[in-house]
Amino acid sequence: MSNEQRPVWHKRVTEAISADELAEREALWVPLTEEVRELVSTAILSEVDEHAVALARQHIRAAQEILGTKVDTGSFGMHVNDEGLAWNWGNAATGQKNAVAPPLCQVPIADGVRYEADFGAGYEGPPGCLHGGWIALILDHASGRAAHLEGNGPTFTGTLTIRYLQPTRLGPAVAHAWVETRTANKFVVRCTLSTEDGVTAESEGVFVLARWARKPQED
Numbered sequence: 169m170s171n172e173q174r175p176v177w178h179k180r181v182t183e184a185i186s187a188d189e190l191a192e193r194e195a196l197w198v199p200l201t202e203e204v205r206e207l208v209s210t211a212i213l214s215e216v217d218e219h220a221v222a223l224a225r226q227h228i229r230a231a232q233e234i235l236g237t238k239v240d241t242g243s244f245g246m247h248v249n250d251e252g253l254a255w256n257w258g259n260a261a262t263g264q265k266n267a268v269a270p271p272l273c274q275v276p277i278a279d280g281v282r283y284e285a286d287f288g289a290g291y292e293g294p295p296g297c298l299h300g301g302w303i304a305l306i307l308d309h310a311s312g313r314a315a316h317l318e319g320n321g322p323t324f325t326g327t328l329t330i331r332y333l334q335p336t337r338l339g340p341a342v343a344h345a346w347v348e349t350r351t352a353n354k355f356v357v358r359c360t361l362s363t364e365d366g367v368t369a370e371s372e373g374v375f376v377l378a379r380w381a382r383k384p385q386e387d
């Protein structure tokens with residue numbers, strides 16, 4: 169695939185970095201992401217007084233200033249090196265540098281894709297339960313990933329139909345997605361989200377291998 173074929177919005181950054189250096193960089197940033205995520209949760213649940221809130225805000229502004237002395241613009245995009253590694257650490261579902269992303273952890277399985285996560289206070293919708301929008305994101309991402317692995321290229325959600333079966337309580341949850349059928353560039357993917365209460369939501373989605381990523385004979 170050449171740069172000319174990629175749409176203008178597809179930000180791609182090529183970096184001269186080895187796999188070892190990338191692992192070191194990941195080890196540097198992931199703890200920061202986890203701490204920012206924890207900060208969000210603590211801010212929701214904190215009951216400290218106004219002086220403590222003012223002091224915390226000072227520290228947060230100081231941290232922002234330090235991090236802001238050197239920043240990229242726009243979005244993180246897709247970074248690649250010449251060994252074929254690709255990393256999209258800004259991704260809203262799994263990005264290593266994205267504290268907004270739920271802490272989804274991909275677990276290798278033979279049949280499709282499995283993600284595990286422990287959802288805390290920052291993901292609440294109905295009191296004590298996971299917000300339906302986050303449920304949609306998890307089902308979407310896990311399904312997209314399953315299609316991506318099978319299609320060996322970027323697959324986009326065309327249609328996603330979700331059935332919310334019962335409230336998804338905050339706490340540990342597991343998503344399992346698998347490709348049910350594939351026809352040319354189109355994948356029908358099913359996904360379930362489960363907690364200790366059983367399956368709480370399920371989806372069926374049509375995912376399409378992007379036109380600009382298809383080999384000529386696949387179009």
Ligand SMILES: CCCCCCCCCCCC(=O)SCCNC(=O)CCNC(=O)[C@H](O)C(C)(C)COP(=O)(O)OP(=O)(O)OC[C@H]1O[C@@H](n2cnc3c(N)ncnc32)[C@H](O)[C@@H]1OP(=O)(O)O
Pocket residue numbers: 254255256308309310311312313316323324325326327351352353354374376377378379
């Ligand atoms: C390290 C990295 C890891 C990365 C791992 C990342 C996983 C991330 C997963 C997240 C997924 C997202 O959120 S993606 C973001 C949300 N989605 C989007 O923004 C998509 C916006 N829509 C589009 O870009 C487009 O409409 C597409 C790509 C969906 C389809 O356009 P197209 O490529 O021109 O499709 P086309 O050739 O005409 O059709 C191919 C086949 O798909 C069918 N089809 C076309 N559109 C749809 C549709 N909306 N719903 C159902 N089916 C459709 C057609 O009928 C046809 O079926 P037939 O005739 O062959 O039977």
